[in-house]
Amino acid sequence: QVTLQESGPALVKPTQTLTLTCTFSGFSLATSGMGMNWIRQPPGKALEWIARIEWDDKKFYTTSLKTRLTISKDTSKDQVVLTMTNMDPVDTATYYCLLNADSWGQGILVTVSS
Amino acid sequence: EIVMTQTPLSLSVTPGQPASFSCKSSQSLPHGGGKTFLYWFLQRPGQSPQLLIYEVSSRWSGVPDRFSGSGSGTDFTLKISRVEAEDVGIYYCMQSTQFPYTFGQGTKLDIK
Numbered sequence: 001q002v003t004l005q006e007s008g009p010a011l012v013k014p015t016q017t018l019t020l021t022c023t024f025s026g027f028s029l030a031t032s033g034m035g036m037n038w039i040r041q042p043p044g045k046a047l048e049w050i051a052r053i054e055w056d057d058k059k060f061y062t063t064s065l066k067t068r069l070t071i072s073k074d075t076s077k078d079q080v081v082l083t084m085t086n087m088d089p090v091d092t093a094t095y096y097c098l099l100n101a102d103s104w105g106q107g108i109l110v111t112v113s114s
Numbered sequence: 115e116i117v118m119t120q121t122p123l124s125l126s127v128t129p130g131q132p133a134s135f136s137c138k139s140s141q142s143l144p145h146g147g148g149k150t151f152l153y154w155f156l157q158r159p160g161q162s163p164q165l166l167i168y169e170v171s172s173r174w175s176g177v178p179d180r181f182s183g184s185g186s187g188t189d190f191t192l193k194i195s196r197v198e199a200e201d202v203g204i205y206y207c208m209q210s211t212q213f214p215y216t217f218g219q220g221t222k223l224d225i226k
């Protein structure tokens with residue numbers, strides 16, 4: 001059974017760096033074809049894809065956030081980490097990890113406020 | 115970037131009646147190896163999204179057969195043959211043909 005769990009701070013201050021971790025089980029991200037995505041959803045708004053890391057360590061980012069995002073994986077720990085620099089109140093959102101297209105985490109609400 | 119446009123933005127349907135959701139892409143979604151990477155998700159109130167349909171028309175495990183997907187090129191459709199109360203929520207399409215992946219803005223379904 002595939003499970004994914006996001007963790008990180010619920011509150012960050014403007015200009016700070018956000019670090020989110022997706023801890024998963026039930027599969028290996030080292031398996032060919034596997035990829036982990038990060039999706040975010042501001043309150044009351046639509047889903048937005050922001051980053052993906054693939055089994056062979058290829059990384060992809062949404063254009064508007066490319067300079068602020070870093071995605072990485074630790075296969076030995078079954079974790080994927082997303083960092084986002086220079087946080088702003090507009091980055092307030094629920095952040096989800098998504099395995100390929102079929103398994104979602106429960107999400108973590110991150111609020112950016114001083 | 116491929117823009118995904120969903121219509122309508124909201125839909126109110128009587129239980130037992132059909133519902134149809136449209137998703138149009140700003141560029142044709144090519145089918146590499148015979149596959150078109152167009153997905154449909156349902157986000158029920160207060161929950162994470164869940165996969166309903168993958169590669170345009172394949173139902174994900176456990177998804178009732180009243181859900182069906184179709185389309186090609188730039189036009190895609192999700193249909194519910196007979197709406198049930200549990201179908202309430204927001205339906206999103208997403209393309210993963212080209213980076214960045216993109217979602218539509220969603221169609222909200224409620225029950226009359």
